[in-house]
Amino acid sequence: MTDHQATYQRLCDQFQEATMLGTIQQLLEWDERTKMPPAGGAYRADQAAYLAGIIHQQKTAPVVDEWLQELAESPLAADPHSDTGTVIRQLRRDYDKKTKLPKSLVEELTRTAVEGQQVWSEARAADDFAKFQPILEKTVELKRQEAAALGFDITPYDPLLDDYEPGESTANVARVLGELRDALVPLVEAIADSSQRPDVSIVSREFPIEVQKTFGAQVVAAIGFDLEAGRIDETDHPFMVGLGPGDVRLTTRFDEHNFCDGLFSTMHEAGHGIYDQGLPREFYGLPTGEDVSMAIHESQSRMWENQVGRSHAFWEHFYGRAQKAFPGALADVEMRDFYGAINDVRPSLIRVDADEVTYNLHVLIRFELEQALIENDLQVADLPAAWNEKYRDCLGIDPPNDADGVLQDVHWSAGLFGYFPTYALGNLYSAQFFAQAAEDLGDLDAQFRRGEFAPLREWLRANIHTHGRRYSAAELVERVTSKPLSHKPLIDHLTQKYGEIYGL
Numbered sequence: 001m002t003d004h005q006a007t008y009q010r011l012c013d014q015f016q017e018a019t020m021l022g023t024i025q026q027l028l029e030w031d032e033r034t035k036m037p038p039a040g041g042a043y044r045a046d047q048a049a050y051l052a053g054i055i056h057q058q059k060t061a062p063v064v065d066e067w068l069q070e071l072a073e074s075p076l077a078a079d080p081h082s083d084t085g086t087v088i089r090q091l092r093r094d095y096d097k098k099t100k101l102p103k104s105l106v107e108e109l110t111r112t113a114v115e116g117q118q119v120w121s122e123a124r125a126a127d128d129f130a131k132f133q134p135i136l137e138k139t140v141e142l143k144r145q146e147a148a149a150l151g152f153d154i155t156p157y158d159p160l161l162d163d164y165e166p167g168e169s170t171a172n173v174a175r176v177l178g179e180l181r182d183a184l185v186p187l188v189e190a191i192a193d194s195s196q197r198p199d200v201s202i203v204s205r206e207f208p209i210e211v212q213k214t215f216g217a218q219v220v221a222a223i224g225f226d227l228e229a230g231r232i233d234e235t236d237h238p239f240m241v242g243l244g245p246g247d248v249r250l251t252t253r254f255d256e257h258n259f260c261d262g263l264f265s266t267m268h269e270a271g272h273g274i275y276d277q278g279l280p281r282e283f284y285g286l287p288t289g290e291d292v293s294m295a296i297h298e299s300q301s302r303m304w305e306n307q308v309g310r311s312h313a314f315w316e317h318f319y320g321r322a323q324k325a326f327p328g329a330l331a332d333v334e335m336r337d338f339y340g341a342i343n344d345v346r347p348s349l350i351r352v353d354a355d356e357v358t359y360n361l362h363v364l365i366r367f368e369l370e371q372a373l374i375e376n377d378l379q380v381a382d383l384p385a386a387w388n389e390k391y392r393d394c395l396g397i398d399p400p401n402d403a404d405g406v407l408q409d410v411h412w413s414a415g416l417f418g419y420f421p422t423y424a425l426g427n428l429y430s431a432q433f434f435a436q437a438a439e440d441l442g443d444l445d446a447q448f449r450r451g452e453f454a455p456l457r458e459w460l461r462a463n464i465h466t467h468g469r470r471y472s473a474a475e476l477v478e479r480v481t482s483k484p485l486s487h488k489p490l491i492d493h494l495t496q497k498y499g500e501i502y503g504l
């Protein structure tokens, strides 16, 4: 072993140990969000903060900087996309980002995020934006300080976006989402003008929760989430967390009178879980074994939820089974009517309840507003009016109050600026990857009709999961589809699908 190889090994050991501590911390968090009694919260917060402190120390120790400097000059870093080159390059990036922020600012951001979420929750319950305004002003100011400390050339939004989409630029996101909006708004209007309206009451009939659980588990097993290496539990706000190789936890929720929420939340989280299960185990705890970005993660969940789970071909396979499982609700319902009901499109107030088409407009509105806040082009005091104006322009909706308007999302209260666009980018990546998979794999619909999901899953594994963080999201989409990210595949998918459903 050369000296460089010994150094590289020490570096990997340190980060794999930090990952082990991180997964212990995540297990505590999973427990907190699924099982923990409320009175356990205070001590749980202490446990989490204690572990976070140790992990931060391990990742930002000065010796890491020394190792990375030595390795940057070594043959191990010569090819930036090799196993070793990827690890060295990405750990350097993470180290620089983590050590640029002064400790006092990090602590202030953390404290303000905790307080912000509490104040937001009270303000939302009271429909009182004025109550939330001062802490949001403080949060925006701190995020601007964070951006300044991290450094930027063009806009302070860039380094914040980079936390969720490494290497992505605000200008590029604004361009691609702007093109998406220009194509989406007329489609939403055409759907709204259509005389064809699905009967949505079908999916709010009675669907016994125990049966929903069994049916959901059968569906996620069929699409290839490995339940021997994962499990499904219930929570209020569904999420997925990987706790180690062979232990991926999905969480979901069920409502007796909302078939779509339970099943599609479960499929969404299973999509995240299939990505996690597809990451290369031999690199667990290193960048070569980690996901690329929030948008790429979201592309996987949205693909299984929407491109697969809301497709006609999928239900040609599963509808008979659903009718048998829920005879009270579905025995007298034609598949055509069921398919219309699960694909109902209508402009609505609430992002998390939005359909596949209008969802992206909700995200766009938030992206434009938060960019303006961070760039100081919009004052927090003017935010509710700006919010309402955009909802009128983009969705033709007048929010009746701030609780269901500007106060509906938790993200800003927690300081998560730069996060929102990844939801829409995820939909774009999803559509672009899916179109390429269809080109490579032949008739995907015919496969889904036969209940065959392995070809798509293995395609995702080989083209996306297996690379870990070897490529950025932009590099990955170019590699896989030979084109940069574009709004076109998503618009093509939506236009074709909803054109048929709504007779456009």
Ligand code: ZN
Residues within 6 Å of the ligand: 268, 272, 298, 301
């Ligand atoms: Zn998701």
